Amino acid sequence: MELPLHHAIFAMSFCFSIIIGSCDIVSVKENSISSPFSDNFLFGTASSSYQFEGAYLTDGKGLNNWDVFTHKPGTTMDGTNGDIAVDHYHRYEEDVDLMEFIGVNSYRFSLSWARILPKGRYGKVNKAGIDYYNLLIDALVNRGIEPFVTLTHYDIPQELEDRYESWLSPEIQEDFRYYADVCFKYFGDRVKYWVTFNEPNVAIIRGYRTGLHPPARCSGLFGNCSKGDSEREPFIAAANLISSHAAAVDVYRTKYQKNQGGKIGIVLNAIWFEPFSNSSEDKLAAERAQSFYMNWFLDPIILGRYPAEMEEILGPDLPPFSRYDVENKLKRGLDFIGVNHYTSMFVKDCIFSACEAGLGSSRTEGFAFISGQMDGVSIGEPTVLDWLHVHPQGMEKIVTYIKDRYNNIPMFITENGLGTNENSFPTTEDIFNDADRVEYLSGYLDSLASAIRKGADVRGYFVWSLLDNFEWIQGYTIRFGLHHVDYTTLSRTRRLSAFWYKNFIAQHKASAGIRPGPGYTQER
Numbered sequence: 001m002e003l004p005l006h007h008a009i010f011a012m013s014f015c016f017s018i019i020i021g022s023c024d025i026v027s028v029k030e031n032s033i034s035s036p037f038s039d040n041f042l043f044g045t046a047s048s049s050y051q052f053e054g055a056y057l058t059d060g061k062g063l064n065n066w067d068v069f070t071h072k073p074g075t076t077m078d079g080t081n082g083d084i085a086v087d088h089y090h091r092y093e094e095d096v097d098l099m100e101f102i103g104v105n106s107y108r109f110s111l112s113w114a115r116i117l118p119k120g121r122y123g124k125v126n127k128a129g130i131d132y133y134n135l136l137i138d139a140l141v142n143r144g145i146e147p148f149v150t151l152t153h154y155d156i157p158q159e160l161e162d163r164y165e166s167w168l169s170p171e172i173q174e175d176f177r178y179y180a181d182v183c184f185k186y187f188g189d190r191v192k193y194w195v196t197f198n199e200p201n202v203a204i205i206r207g208y209r210t211g212l213h214p215p216a217r218c219s220g221l222f223g224n225c226s227k228g229d230s231e232r233e234p235f236i237a238a239a240n241l242i243s244s245h246a247a248a249v250d251v252y253r254t255k256y257q258k259n260q261g262g263k264i265g266i267v268l269n270a271i272w273f274e275p276f277s278n279s280s281e282d283k284l285a286a287e288r289a290q291s292f293y294m295n296w297f298l299d300p301i302i303l304g305r306y307p308a309e310m311e312e313i314l315g316p317d318l319p320p321f322s323r324y325d326v327e328n329k330l331k332r333g334l335d336f337i338g339v340n341h342y343t344s345m346f347v348k349d350c351i352f353s354a355c356e357a358g359l360g361s362s363r364t365e366g367f368a369f370i371s372g373q374m375d376g377v378s379i380g381e382p383t384v385l386d387w388l389h390v391h392p393q394g395m396e397k398i399v400t401y402i403k404d405r406y407n408n409i410p411m412f413i414t415e416n417g418l419g420t421n422e423n424s425f426p427t428t429e430d431i432f433n434d435a436d437r438v439e440y441l442s443g444y445l446d447s448l449a450s451a452i453r454k455g456a457d458v459r460g461y462f463v464w465s466l467l468d469n470f471e472w473i474q475g476y477t478i479r480f481g482l483h484h485v486d487y488t489t490l491s492r493t494r495r496l497s498a499f500w501y502k503n504f505i506a507q508h509k510a511s512a513g514i515r516p517g518p519g520y521t522q523e524r
């Protein structure tokens with residue numbers, strides 16, 4: 001889909017004024033100082049199976065937890081679901097064209113577990129599912145676009161929920177190990193970057209503490225669920241998930257990595273937690289908030305133990321790992337850390353000061369009250385999403401924090417982007433001329449460049465997202481795309497941000513002395 005001419009002309013001239021005006025990465029490059037991003041840095045866009053593919057019953061796919069959840073009334077704000085989504089299943093070739101135009105050298109997407117194993121390990125491999133991903137992977141590889149593949153981005157076969165309550169049971173480790181093995185076997189010859197899980201911290205908090213995502217379990221003041229235990233289940237589910245990650249990494253390391261030569265990691269949602277005041281109590285609270293959010297997963301996988309603050313506060317509610325797993329599978333249980341970073345939040349202490357009853361002041365969150373706005377002060381410009389405040393400095397801070405805590409293990413920024421809604425588009429022009437998204441992305445990339453210059457080993461960056469798509473419980477009301485999707489025709493239209501990203505990548509390649517590929521030809 002081409003942008004109408006007047007949009008395209010506006011886009012290009014506006015693009016350049018933005019690039020030159022506010023993005024010092026690019027102006028530095030124009031003075032021919034080399035790019036802070038390495039020559040083989042991956043610049044990509046990201047997506048996920050449930051949010052993009054649609055085709056929810058096509059070619060033998062089994063039902064997953066999100067299919068079942070969204071078909072229950074009242075689960076999504078606009079009553080929609082991912083049955084069709086943006087029909088990436090049938091339109092992937094056009095979508096790869098869009099990527100090639102931008103000039104990305106990587107595409108992050110996820111596999112639908114239920115498309116490959118409709119009944120988990122209790123049924124057969126679905127050949128049609130394997131065929132589809134082979135076609136997609138080949139289309140990417142043929143255009144020089146590196147597939148960056150997530151095994152599980154929130155969606156799991158419903159079978160596992162029905163049989164043994166999925167993450168609440170240790171049985172899931174065996175299912176995940178089996179699924180990962182199938183994926184490495186069929187796709188590992190061409191896929192060199194594997195992610196076991198996308199944002200398990202978000203999936204577990206929303207699935208088992210607030211109950212907003214499937215399996216919609218929670219208790220008490222945390223949400224409105226018919227079953228669950230918000231104080232305990234998140235930690236049980238997380239422990240089973242961490243062990244499942246370890247099982248998949250173990251399979252990769254022992255059976256595939258030597259021959260296939262790829263890397264495997266995990267992606268966490270990473271918020272920069274800023275102490276609300278200079279008090280040592282708030283500083284400690286911000287540390288605790290991080291431990292109870294991101295380090296909860298990364299510490300066991302990298303260091304072989306939970307964060308000390310969690311051990312102290314949760315005691316026996318924190319399920320232990322076996323000594324065997326710690327020694328053989330957990331310590332250094334990844335090759336890279338994937339970081340999804342969008343926002344920063346203020347944190348206030350709730351141990352020494354009284355906090356209001358309800359969310360934030362509980363032991364399951366480490367007695368830390370977290371919010372983008374406190375006492376009338378906002379950490380950054382608010383957006384249409386209550387959790388997203390624009391605070392570009394947070395990128396440098398979170399990357400530096402991870403670098404210091406985990407000894408500079410290679411990192412990828414696996415998601416970063418800005419969501420908008422209808423209110424963000426006062427005129428039709430604004431639907432395409434998403435200057436706010438361009439400003440957001442350039443600010444965050446600037447901040448990332450600064451972290452890299454100071455020594456962080458960051459090897460790639462992916463914009464969320466290539467296209468507008470199904471934004472979970474917000475349905476289609478929130479748009480994150482570099483391309484607009486018309487949900488009646490499913491046609492894709494480039495936004496200003498797509499042109500801007502194309503230019504950004506081209507500038508980097510020029511300063512890194514990389515010869516432009518076909519994606520860098522003049523505007524069509």
Ligand code: PNW
Nearest residue numbers: 048198199202269271342343387464471
């Ligand atoms: C991510 N936060 O979720 C997911 O990986 C995507 O599937 C999703 O569409 C995208 O971001 C935009 O929402 C997030 O609280 C969940 O900072 C929570 C947060 C950020 C992203």
